[in-house]
Amino acid sequence: MxxxxxxxxxxxxxxxxxxxxxxxxxxxxxxxQRKTFRFYAVTFWLAAVGTAIYVGIEGSKTSSGQALIASALMLLTGGLCVRIFRSxxxxxxxxxxxxxxxxxxxxxxxxxxxxxxxxxxxxxxxxxxxxxxxxxxxxxxxxxxxxxxxxxxxxxxxxxxxxxxxxxxxxxxxxxxxxxxxxDIWADSLTLCAILCSLAAPLFW
Structure with missing residues (x-):
């Protein structure tokens, strides 16, 4: 593959x-794997993605790079949590x-x-x-x-x-x-998006 x-x-x-x-x-x-871990892994992934998208959309209305930084922090935190609960x-x-x-x-x-x-x-x-x-x-x-x-x-x-x-x-x-x-594709996808958001943020300052 x-x-x-x-x-x-x-x-x-x-x-x-x-x-x-x-x-x-x-x-x-x-x-x-604990069933609670499976539930939390999915929950944190969806919450991180949903929150990051919402913050990004709201921030785009003011063209502020701070929104992308906030999204990056949300995604990074979500990635760490997903890694823990994917154990x-x-x-x-x-x-x-x-x-x-x-x-x-x-x-x-x-x-x-x-x-x-x-x-x-x-x-x-x-x-x-x-x-x-x-x-x-x-x-x-x-x-x-x-x-x-x-x-x-x-x-x-x-x-x-x-x-x-x-x-x-x-x-x-x-x-x-x-x-x-x-x-881990689920956790690493959030981390990658967090890095992209942080790199793009200076373009909107």
């Missing part, structure tokens, strides 16, 4: 520069992928040492490879502790589904977890 080729080109640019950064858009597999976990064929607001963590099932459901309600995945390097576990922002989770037990249910999937796999000594930066 065209967007996949563009992502590969971006990753190659960083490789040439000697920087090991991998951008990836996470899709596929069985998705575990989730993907259960793929051979690995588990934790998608957090900024970074993703791809952990092969054979490298998973423990699925921790903390007393606070947080979901943390511990891997064998991370233990060797002295690192801590991978926290899933999408299933972090909350008062609501204490009622609906969403983290506990997610942990049970992950454990069931891990139980089907064998321990792999050479399995290695990887990490990179998340590309």
């Amino acid at each position: 065209a967007w996949q080729d563009k992502i590969r080109k971006i990753n190659r640019i960083f490789e040439v520069a000697g920087i090991r950064i991998e951008f990836r858009r996470i899709l596929g597999g069985r998705t575990l 989730r976990v993907h259960l793929k064929k051979s690995s588990l992928v934790i998608v957090n607001p900024l970074r993703w963590h791809d952990i092969p099932y054979g490298d998973i040492r423990e699925i921790e459901h903390a007393s606070s309600g947080s979901l943390i995945v511990h891997s064998w490879s991370n233990r060797k390097s002295g690192g801590e576990g991978y926290l899933s922002v999408g299933f972090a502790g909350s008062l609501i989770d204490g009622i609906f037990k969403t983290s506990a249910k997610a942990a049970a589904q992950i454990k069931a999937e891990v139980g089907k796999q064998r321990r792999m000594k050479d399995a290695q977890s990887s990490t990179g930066f998340v590309l």
Whole structure:
């Protein structure tokens, strides 16, 4: 697909520069995500777009660049909120992928040492490879502790589904977890529009 080729080109640019950064858009597999997060992600996206359009239209009547700056701030805030509420976990064929607001963590099932459901309600995945390097576990922002989770037990249910999937796999000594930066079309579209609005604002001063 065209967007996949563009992502590969971006990753190659960083490789040439000697920087090991991998951008990836996470899709596929069985998705575990809180229903409240799905609702808030859609709500914040629509609210940011709607508010930015309204402010832009009102500001255009006076040809003021301040309206575009206000729209940019609305869009940027919306993009940050959407990134947070798009946090989730993907259960793929051979690995588990934790998608957090900024970074993703791809952990092969054979490298998973423990699925921790903390007393606070947080979901943390511990891997064998991370233990060797002295690192801590991978926290899933999408299933972090909350008062609501204490009622609906969403983290506990997610942990049970992950454990069931891990139980089907064998321990792999050479399995290695990887990490990179998340590309999210919904959040990034708001951020891109915010940048365009801020660049266009000086034209109306």
